[in-house]
Amino acid sequence: MDVLSKLNILSAAAKYDVSCASSGSVRTNTKGVGNTYKAGICHTWTDDGRCISLLKVLFTNYCIYDCAYCYNRRSNDIPRASFTPQEIADLTIAFYRRNYIEGLFLSSAIMKSADFTLEMMLEAVRILRFRYDFNGYIHMKVIPKADDRLIHLAGLLADRMSVNIELPTQQSLKRLACEKDFDVIFNHMGFIDNRIIENTEERKKHKKIERFTPAGQSTQLIIGASPETDYDILMLSKRLYNQYHLKRVYYSAYCHVNDDSRLPALSKPPLLREHRLYQADWLMRFYGFAAEEIIDKDEPHLNEQLDPKVNWALKHPEFFPVDVQKACYETLLRVPGIGLKSAKRIIAVRRYSTLDTKSLIKLGVVFKRAKYFITCNGKRLIDDCGDISKKIVTPDKEIKTISNQIALF
Numbered sequence: 027m028d029v030l031s032k033l034n035i036l037s038a039a040a041k042y043d044v045s046c047a048s049s050g051s052v053r054t055n056t057k058g059v060g061n062t063y064k065a066g067i068c069h070t071w072t073d074d075g076r077c078i079s080l081l082k083v084l085f086t087n088y089c090i091y092d093c094a095y096c097y098n099r100r101s102n103d104i105p106r107a108s109f110t111p112q113e114i115a116d117l118t119i120a121f122y123r124r125n126y127i128e129g130l131f132l133s134s135a136i137m138k139s140a141d142f143t144l145e146m147m148l149e150a151v152r153i154l155r156f157r158y159d160f161n162g163y164i165h166m167k168v169i170p171k172a173d174d175r176l177i178h179l180a181g182l183l184a185d186r187m188s189v190n191i192e193l194p195t196q197q198s199l200k201r202l203a204c205e206k207d208f209d210v211i212f213n214h215m216g217f218i219d220n221r222i223i224e225n226t227e228e229r230k231k232h233k234k235i236e237r238f239t240p241a242g243q244s245t246q247l248i249i250g251a252s253p254e255t256d257y258d259i260l261m262l263s264k265r266l267y268n269q270y271h272l273k274r275v276y277y278s279a280y281c282h283v284n285d286d287s288r289l290p291a292l293s294k295p296p297l298l299r300e301h302r303l304y305q306a307d308w309l310m311r312f313y314g315f316a317a318e319e320i321i322d323k324d325e326p327h328l329n330e331q332l333d334p335k336v337n338w339a340l341k342h343p344e345f346f347p348v349d350v351q352k353a354c355y356e357t358l359l360r361v362p363g364i365g366l367k368s369a370k371r372i373i374a375v376r377r378y379s380t381l382d383t384k385s386l387i388k389l390g391v392v393f394k395r396a397k398y399f400i401t402c403n404g405k406r407l408i409d410d411c412g413d414i415s416k417k418i419v420t421p422d423k424e425i426k427t428i429s430n431q432i433a434l435f
């Protein structure tokens with residue numbers, strides 16, 4: 027099979043893996059080609075607003091496992107292909123030189139064994155780094171059950187690594203992917219996390235020591251293939267962020283690709299649920315919300331009608347209104363319609379001027395949302411929000427009205 031046909035098969039097979047958007051690596055270009063500095067990778071937005079791209083491909087889609095939810099599973103009769111390490115390296119460098127991509131996301135099904143597959147992937151990355159002097163971003167998938175020594179080597183060559191959990195509990199993993207083991211996945215995460223911590227300490231003493239996975243690790247969870255609630259999923263994410271210091275948890279709405287009685291018969295992927303989970307995840311990582319503030323055991327699913335921040339605000343009328351002229355950064359972040367950038371801008375601008383509706387809009391505040399929750403120097407900004415803004419001080423009975431109003435936006 028020629029390389030282009032392989033590329034067609036293996037890039038299409040990689041589309042179900044979403045755990046590749048990333049940023050934060052600082053591999054600078056000392057020689058050769060490529061540079062991740064201030065860039066990051068994948069079809070995502072960098073800090074400076076640029077969209078960046080990567081070659082996202084599987085090394086092989088031959089798999090010895092038979093996970094129920096996976097298109098590439100052993101029992102599916104689909105076109106199969108495998109690259110050689112040299113082919114992966116040549117493709118990456120050729121695409122890079124044509125300016126199609128800025129890096130590589132290399133994942134794989136499991137061919138022969140976990141160690142064999144990871145060794146093949148490592149060889150491809152070795153060629154890129156050492157033969158082609160490629161300094162661009164590389165994200166490598168860790169193959170579950172691979173030897174720690176191989177994972178260690180991968181971490182020295184890749185910018186980011188990910189070990190996909192796929193399903194949020196041991197029971198679901200056993201039911202839908204019986205060859206995989208929850209504990210093994212967590213052991214890999216623990217190993218990578220420990221190596222990152224050790225490497226950071228070593229580099230404080232000896233600057234020239236190679237970086238180990240400088241952009242950290244991530245994982246992916248499939249949403250909707252198993253019965254776990256949003257509460258279960260967010261509690262797991264919390265654990266992953268706190269215990270293993272993951273950079274990102276990716277949520278992937280379950281797509282029905284296999285007819286299997288163990289899987290739910292969803293007519294379409296639960297994209298809105300995925301979206302709400304991303305919003306909740308964002309609140310935990312950047313807005314200072316604890317997972318327990320966003321969701322609780324008695325109401326274990328996120329409200330699909332409202333974004334989790336608005337939902338929280340409507341349940342906590344005692345917190346509002348917030349005075350934008352005086353409130354601290356952390357308090358501003360809790361106001362619906364005020365984001366990370368607009369909160370920073372508010373703090374900067376209010377030092378020398380009094381804020382009003384116009385200036386808030388200029389600073390990037392989504393006023394139609396924020397107006398219900400804010401005051402300025404004790405006064406409500408009611409010029410174009412009418413009486414509804416007063417209702418936030420009357421908890422409970424008015425919440426539904428406000429919620430309906432907000433849902434309209």
Ligand code: SF4
Pocket residue numbers: 089090091092093096097098099100134135136203
């Ligand atoms: S191991 Fe990966 S590629 Fe193989 S069947 Fe399971 S999810 Fe699919």
